[in-house]
Amino acid sequence: MNIGRAAEASGVSAKMIRYYEDIGLIEKPARTAAGYRRYSEAEVNTLSFIRRARNLGFSVEEIRALLALWRDRSRASSDVKALAMKHIADLNTRIAELKEMADTLDHLARNCHGDDRPHCPILESLAAPVIGETQPREGQPPEA
Amino acid sequence: MNIGRAAEASGVSAKMIRYYEDIGLIEKPARTAAGYRRYSEAEVNTLSFIRRARNLGFSVEEIRALLALWRDRSRASSDVKALAMKHIADLNTRIAELKEMADTLDHLARNCHGDDRPHCPILESLAAPVIGETQPREGQPPEA
DNA sequence: ATGGGGCTTCCAACGGTAGGAAGGTCAAGG
DNA sequence: CCTTGACCTTCCTACCGTTGGAAGCCCCAT
Numbered sequence: 001m002n003i004g005r006a007a008e009a010s011g012v013s014a015k016m017i018r019y020y021e022d023i024g025l026i027e028k029p030a031r032t033a034a035g036y037r038r039y040s041e042a043e044v045n046t047l048s049f050i051r052r053a054r055n056l057g058f059s060v061e062e063i064r065a066l067l068a069l070w071r072d073r074s075r076a077s078s079d080v081k082a083l084a085m086k087h088i089a090d091l092n093t094r095i096a097e098l099k100e101m102a103d104t105l106d107h108l109a110r111n112c113h114g115d116d117r118p119h120c121p122i123l124e125s126l127a128a129p130v131i132g133e134t135q136p137r138e139g140q141p142p143e144a
Numbered sequence: 145m146n147i148g149r150a151a152e153a154s155g156v157s158a159k160m161i162r163y164y165e166d167i168g169l170i171e172k173p174a175r176t177a178a179g180y181r182r183y184s185e186a187e188v189n190t191l192s193f194i195r196r197a198r199n200l201g202f203s204v205e206e207i208r209a210l211l212a213l214w215r216d217r218s219r220a221s222s223d224v225k226a227l228a229m230k231h232i233a234d235l236n237t238r239i240a241e242l243k244e245m246a247d248t249l250d251h252l253a254r255n256c257h258g259d260d261r262p263h264c265p266i267l268e269s270l271a272a273p274v275i276g277e278t279q280p281r282e283g284q285p286p287e288a
Numbered sequence: 289a290t291g292g293g294g295c296t297t298c299c300a301a302c303g304g305t306a307g308g309a310a311g312g313t314c315a316a317g318g
Numbered sequence: 319c320c321t322t323g324a325c326c327t328t329c330c331t332a333c334c335g336t337t338g339g340a341a342g343c344c345c346c347a348t
Contacts (some may be wrong), residue, residue: 004325014326015306034313036326045271052270057245060303070267080266081258084249091246095239101201102235103229114225122224123214125190127195148294158295159337178344180295202336 006039010047017047025050025064057091150183154191161191169194169208201235 007014017037020026028045030038039047044069049070053063065083111121149159161181164170170190174182183191193214197207209227213219255265 002326013305016304018328019304032313032326034326036313048272049270052273055245056249056270057242066267066270070271073262075262075264076260077256077262077264077266078258078260081253081256081265084253084256084266088246088253090248091242091249093283095242095246098235098239098242101199102232102239105200105232105235109225109228109232111224112221112228114222116220116222118217118219118221118222120213120219120224122221122228123210126193126200126210126216128192129196137316145296157336160335162297163335176344178295180344198335 001044003037003039006044006047011045011051012047020050023060025060025067058087060091062087145183147183147189149228150188150191153188155195156191164194167204169204202231205228206231
């Protein structure tokens, strides 16, 4: 199977297949006499595995570990689970960060009239965060 | 004020200040005779503005637009609000994506014993997604 | 004047992905 | 046999934002 077919079958672009080979995530495949990469079903399975893991947000390094566990028939499922739990925690951290951004911005946007007048709490907050009730006379833009 | 002081005062690293200058996000500052960058209070305010906007997840290009609005005293607050709302939508999209990853993985991890035995639904799911109830005989790792 | 810290510029790396250029190969149809 | 077009090869570039380092200059204190 050529790289184009393998890409189609696995859902990993040919570009990325070459990249994964380059960084040693996958083994170097066999080559035809002309130098074309040839992929077996098993290799396409590996690529699909990688794609699904990426879809779950695993980093390439995490996938490297997952692949090692996958190939190790005598692995302990606790090792896999630990990796997954760690990743879930990472995801939740990022979710919390994004959520805090969205909430903060949502709060500011809610207090913004959104009309044709210039007054805008969003810009004011960026210019200087609100401290208590008083608006300190700071945060004027330059060249204004 | 030297770049180091400006970095300290604004919370933007000296490296990033130079980068922002390089990409034209901020104006080129005055220089001392020796070529050192000199920053005014107003310029530090701009840097703080940028830092806060980055903390809210705005991209550099979005910040470019925000800065333009900030400097435009006759802006319409609706323009700022539209930008913010768009960004909130982007954040919510990313949150939803991450949440789906976390939920999927959480579901898999919940079904994983996490003991010293090799059986593991997480790896099985990566090897081949579950279709209905039947487990197709696919997704074996290579060289196994 | 010597040392240490700050400043300057320039170059590279990170993680993943995508785009393109220049050239070789394969299969089909004339 | 030859052409055409789709595919493959390698190599270089860019994206985004941030960090690190090297080599060299500048400023201040001892």
